[in-house]
Amino acid sequence: MPYQLSSCICISSAISVPTIASHSSYKSAERAQRSVDHVTKIPRSVNMESLQSGYLFPEIFKRETEYAMRNPHTRLLRLGIGDTTEPIPNIIASAMAEQALALSTVQGYRGYGLEQGNRDLRMAIAETFYQDMQVQENEIFVSDGAQCDISRVQMLLGPSLSVAVQDPTFPAYLDSNVILGRAGKFQVETEKYKKIVYMKCGPENNFFPDLSTTPRVDVIFFCSPNNPTGSAASRQQLKQLVEFAKANGSMIIYDSAYSAYISDESPRSIYEIPGAREVAIEISSFSKFAGFTGVRLGWTVVPEELRYANGYSVLKDYDRIVCTSFNGASNIVQAGGLACLSPEGFKALKSTINHYMENAKILVDTFESLGLKVYGGRNAPYIWVHFPGLSSWDVFNEFLERAAIVIIPGTGFGPGGKEYVRVSAFGHRECMLEASRRIRKLL
Amino acid sequence: MPYQLSSCICISSAISVPTIASHSSYKSAERAQRSVDHVTKIPRSVNMESLQSGYLFPEIFKRETEYAMRNPHTRLLRLGIGDTTEPIPNIIASAMAEQALALSTVQGYRGYGLEQGNRDLRMAIAETFYQDMQVQENEIFVSDGAQCDISRVQMLLGPSLSVAVQDPTFPAYLDSNVILGRAGKFQVETEKYKKIVYMKCGPENNFFPDLSTTPRVDVIFFCSPNNPTGSAASRQQLKQLVEFAKANGSMIIYDSAYSAYISDESPRSIYEIPGAREVAIEISSFSKFAGFTGVRLGWTVVPEELRYANGYSVLKDYDRIVCTSFNGASNIVQAGGLACLSPEGFKALKSTINHYMENAKILVDTFESLGLKVYGGRNAPYIWVHFPGLSSWDVFNEFLERAAIVIIPGTGFGPGGKEYVRVSAFGHRECMLEASRRIRKLL
Numbered sequence: 001m002p003y004q005l006s007s008c009i010c011i012s013s014a015i016s017v018p019t020i021a022s023h024s025s026y027k028s029a030e031r032a033q034r035s036v037d038h039v040t041k042i043p044r045s046v047n048m049e050s051l052q053s054g055y056l057f058p059e060i061f062k063r064e065t066e067y068a069m070r071n072p073h074t075r076l077l078r079l080g081i082g083d084t085t086e087p088i089p090n091i092i093a094s095a096m097a098e099q100a101l102a103l104s105t106v107q108g109y110r111g112y113g114l115e116q117g118n119r120d121l122r123m124a125i126a127e128t129f130y131q132d133m134q135v136q137e138n139e140i141f142v143s144d145g146a147q148c149d150i151s152r153v154q155m156l157l158g159p160s161l162s163v164a165v166q167d168p169t170f171p172a173y174l175d176s177n178v179i180l181g182r183a184g185k186f187q188v189e190t191e192k193y194k195k196i197v198y199m200k201c202g203p204e205n206n207f208f209p210d211l212s213t214t215p216r217v218d219v220i221f222f223c224s225p226n227n228p229t230g231s232a233a234s235r236q237q238l239k240q241l242v243e244f245a246k247a248n249g250s251m252i253i254y255d256s257a258y259s260a261y262i263s264d265e266s267p268r269s270i271y272e273i274p275g276a277r278e279v280a281i282e283i284s285s286f287s288k289f290a291g292f293t294g295v296r297l298g299w300t301v302v303p304e305e306l307r308y309a310n311g312y313s314v315l316k317d318y319d320r321i322v323c324t325s326f327n328g329a330s331n332i333v334q335a336g337g338l339a340c341l342s343p344e345g346f347k348a349l350k351s352t353i354n355h356y357m358e359n360a361k362i363l364v365d366t367f368e369s370l371g372l373k374v375y376g377g378r379n380a381p382y383i384w385v386h387f388p389g390l391s392s393w394d395v396f397n398e399f400l401e402r403a404a405i406v407i408i409p410g411t412g413f414g415p416g417g418k419e420y421v422r423v424s425a426f427g428h429r430e431c432m433l434e435a436s437r438r439i440r441k442l443l
Numbered sequence: 444m445p446y447q448l449s450s451c452i453c454i455s456s457a458i459s460v461p462t463i464a465s466h467s468s469y470k471s472a473e474r475a476q477r478s479v480d481h482v483t484k485i486p487r488s489v490n491m492e493s494l495q496s497g498y499l500f501p502e503i504f505k506r507e508t509e510y511a512m513r514n515p516h517t518r519l520l521r522l523g524i525g526d527t528t529e530p531i532p533n534i535i536a537s538a539m540a541e542q543a544l545a546l547s548t549v550q551g552y553r554g555y556g557l558e559q560g561n562r563d564l565r566m567a568i569a570e571t572f573y574q575d576m577q578v579q580e581n582e583i584f585v586s587d588g589a590q591c592d593i594s595r596v597q598m599l600l601g602p603s604l605s606v607a608v609q610d611p612t613f614p615a616y617l618d619s620n621v622i623l624g625r626a627g628k629f630q631v632e633t634e635k636y637k638k639i640v641y642m643k644c645g646p647e648n649n650f651f652p653d654l655s656t657t658p659r660v661d662v663i664f665f666c667s668p669n670n671p672t673g674s675a676a677s678r679q680q681l682k683q684l685v686e687f688a689k690a691n692g693s694m695i696i697y698d699s700a701y702s703a704y705i706s707d708e709s710p711r712s713i714y715e716i717p718g719a720r721e722v723a724i725e726i727s728s729f730s731k732f733a734g735f736t737g738v739r740l741g742w743t744v745v746p747e748e749l750r751y752a753n754g755y756s757v758l759k760d761y762d763r764i765v766c767t768s769f770n771g772a773s774n775i776v777q778a779g780g781l782a783c784l785s786p787e788g789f790k791a792l793k794s795t796i797n798h799y800m801e802n803a804k805i806l807v808d809t810f811e812s813l814g815l816k817v818y819g820g821r822n823a824p825y826i827w828v829h830f831p832g833l834s835s836w837d838v839f840n841e842f843l844e845r846a847a848i849v850i851i852p853g854t855g856f857g858p859g860g861k862e863y864v865r866v867s868a869f870g871h872r873e874c875m876l877e878a879s880r881r882i883r884k885l886l
Contacts, residue, residue, distance in 0.1 A: 040661075040692045308486060
């Protein structure tokens, strides 16, 4: 990720562009081809071999970096990787600064925290996000972010389960299943992994899978508001999902990382749906809610009623995973999380979220005014734009080469992303307006 | 972990003791027995079922918490969990505070960083710890700590490999193998998992396994300076280990988290040994080096020369794991890490390490003066004390109930820990002296 540069700022020749050499995987890939004197006898994990390419977002980063190197005087506008750009409110940053300084005092020094997270933060999460949903603080596990929690939940569940993902889907859901050995072979003709059920989500079905034709699986991965389509599932849809899971004895892994962007009555948590506590784990994050993409904080809820077939508590096992594979989120960062959930912090964050949603509106209007079908952008900071008949990577290349705008090709999210691109609304307002001008010119 | 309390501070009745209720796994275990209306059809992972008990350190925490509740007026001395107690030097804390505050400014705001870690930090790690060992910054992956890296390395390698651990061993090495499905059945008679090779390390073999009788395995987990025995492997021993790995086409996962505590010429990194780059991954941490137990920062080195049997680069796959299962260590924390490696920061940390090692000497002297055989305490902040003929949990109970001192029973680290206890030298000086008095009285 380009940490020196915000998602949508101007790169002029005066600012050093991260060289390809600084992109570890690219450089190491080149070096990896050098012959060596010794190899181990360790077989490469067949699961790693099954991965079709690099993880999507570093691949995008590689291409935008290459472009920037070739065009050092061009102002590149990043509407690709969903990286937040607006400063963290001072009350939150100050809380973290204070906690850092406290660590240099005898009275304020803290070593290990509870692996599950500081109790006050867990309580604040329960109160802020799960009012009236009976989520207890002991069901909440604070983490260093949803990306990490996804893999911990995967480790918890083991390799032998059947899974379904939305199509298109946030890539970590697919890739983590591959790494755990659940995916089977990749089939080039369908661009799908053989053992994974892909639940197509598109305008034809209101971005909600047709569950009547969806086979039973053990675990259903569901993200709402959705990355990449920006669609927020309705209460009715989520009721169906919970009933489907319940009838099938399935588990839902529900990602609510973008719930703060919901502007209508769509549910913000799966636990708003009766019965969800018996079927769903919810993963969420401070990244997009609080601009903590680089600060790193998230949480996972595992309700006590969630049980394996033998009645054993999933919460108990997840706690064991957390205690073994993790050692808690940073105490400094957790102090920031608590400040995010204070009335003043929360209010300030709302203001930033509104900024991004106003960006989204600019993008929606821009694309719509050009006669394109646009989805998302109303309950999420992502716009999902349809380019009928075009390859999404071709559209990506056009935008990059001819307008110096980075977007994400839809097929990066699965075959369901064909003919679509994802455009991110994270950025400074001025860049968003410049992007709008260039898009109008391009199309 | 008792984040409100340092490892070795006085608990008087004026300080609130964490209640059992705040220990999530304990509370949820109780609730988990309640019957529920609905269970899923998802089988509990057989790997999770194979785990014999809770992770060691939360179990110790549970017992010390119970004791504290029963004895609210007793001053409990914590020489158990290896939790650092001394404040972080101001130069380091200030660097983190500054980074936190910078995030509240337009110019200073940063979103996602490189998943592999900030380049300046990786370079500083290479220069500080791997001078003349040809470790490049692109071979270094900054993380939120060794505990997390262990599991990421495990995910990388997949479930089908044969492994060896030292005996006794840091529990995460054993447990992560169980969770990944490599361990086979637990055999009650031997207290060992069937498919894991246990390399006994004790005074009889200078705490280094007899490799001539060690079967070949794919992956060897080796920690030096050792947790729990405190023994640092010699250059000669590590040469043997590297040769053994090379001859067998094995990989070493080398944990150097305590290398800063070495006081003699023992190697501080496996890469001091010729040939190690072709066989070893090294995992290390700022936790014990810099008091970052709650701040969370570590790193893993994967050399480019390390290859699977088919020649594929392990580094490349690890990069893929890091990009998929992780999103980088906190930018605030990484700023602290960089300050740790500045001349002033490094010097200040040395002073803290010396404090802990002086504590260790007090403990060594105390136990030795009582006629006990004591190991460790010279190259690591752990003392490994032999109580011939006694059960280590009985010794644990005696220390707790009769002297209000928490230690760790040796069998918590595997059957090789029988008759031993681990005593941690982390703590304020005053508590260490009080502990010494009580130990003399007890024994």
